[in-house]
Amino acid sequence: MRNCLYFFTILIFATFSAKSQESFMLKGIVFKKGATDRLVGAEIINVTQSTRTVSDEFGTFSMEVSINDNLSIKKEFFQETVKVVLKKQNIIIYLSPSLRLDEVVVQGRSVKQEQKEILEGYKSKGVYNNGKTPFLMYIFNPLTALQNLLGDDAKNARTFYKYISRENGESVVDKRFNITLIKNNINIKESEMAEFMYLYRPKYIDVQYWNDYDAIDYVKKSFRKFKQTK
Numbered sequence: 001m002r003n004c005l006y007f008f009t010i011l012i013f014a015t016f017s018a019k020s021q022e023s024f025m026l027k028g029i030v031f032k033k034g035a036t037d038r039l040v041g042a043e044i045i046n047v048t049q050s051t052r053t054v055s056d057e058f059g060t061f062s063m064e065v066s067i068n069d070n071l072s073i074k075k076e077f078f079q080e081t082v083k084v085v086l087k088k089q090n091i092i093i094y095l096s097p098s099l100r101l102d103e104v105v106v107q108g109r110s111v112k113q114e115q116k117e118i119l120e121g122y123k124s125k126g127v128y129n130n131g132k133t134p135f136l137m138y139i140f141n142p143l144t145a146l147q148n149l150l151g152d153d154a155k156n157a158r159t160f161y162k163y164i165s166r167e168n169g170e171s172v173v174d175k176r177f178n179i180t181l182i183k184n185n186i187n188i189k190e191s192e193m194a195e196f197m198y199l200y201r202p203k204y205i206d207v208q209y210w211n212d213y214d215a216i217d218y219v220k221k222s223f224r225k226f227k228q229t230k
Contacts, residue, residue: 022067024088027198030055030073033094036174042075042095058170060198090194092179169204176207176215185216186223196226 030042038059045052048069055061065071065085074080078095177197182188188196200222207215 026065027062027090030093033096045072089191092194
C-alpha cells in the first residue's frame, strides 16, 4: 500500500513538472486578413487555462501558454478564429471581417477622408487648429482662444488629433516594415516572423524619410542582430 502511494505521488509530481516545463510566454501579432492593418483590442482567450489578454496599439500581445492549449481570438466586426498551441513558437493571427447584413449603404470613404470630416466637425463647433491655441489668438480673439483652451470639444479635438497622428504614423511604418517586404529580402522561418516583427518594429520617427533601400537595409541588419541572439 505504501509503495502504491509513493508511486502515485511520483506520477503526479512528474505530470505537474512536465506541465510546467511546457509553459512558455507566447508572443503574437493580430492582422486584418488580406491587409497590413494591425488590429488593436483583439481579445485573445486561453480557453484551456481561463486566462485572457488583448492586443495593444501595435496589434501585438503576449501571454503564458502551454502546449495543446486552445486559444480563441475575436474582435467586434471580425470572425472569431481558434488556434491550438502545438509547439513553442510565436504566431501571426489573421482575422477576417464579418459580413454585416444590416449594412445597406456602402461608403467608399478612405480613412483620411473620415478623419478630415471629423476634424471639420470640430471646426463647425468653433474649435480651430485641432484644439491647439496659437499665441496670437489670445490677442486678437480672446474668447475663441479661451473656448479652444477650456472647452470639452477642444479637449476631444486634441485627443482625436493625437490619435490620428499616431495611427497615420503607424500606417507609414506598416508600409516600410511588413511581412511581404521581410519575406522578399531575408531568409526567415515562419516560426520566427512574429518574434522578429515584435522585437524590431521601427518607430515612425525612424522611417518617415526612408526610401525602399533604407527599409530593406534596416530589415537585413535587424535580422542579423536577431539571429545573433538565437
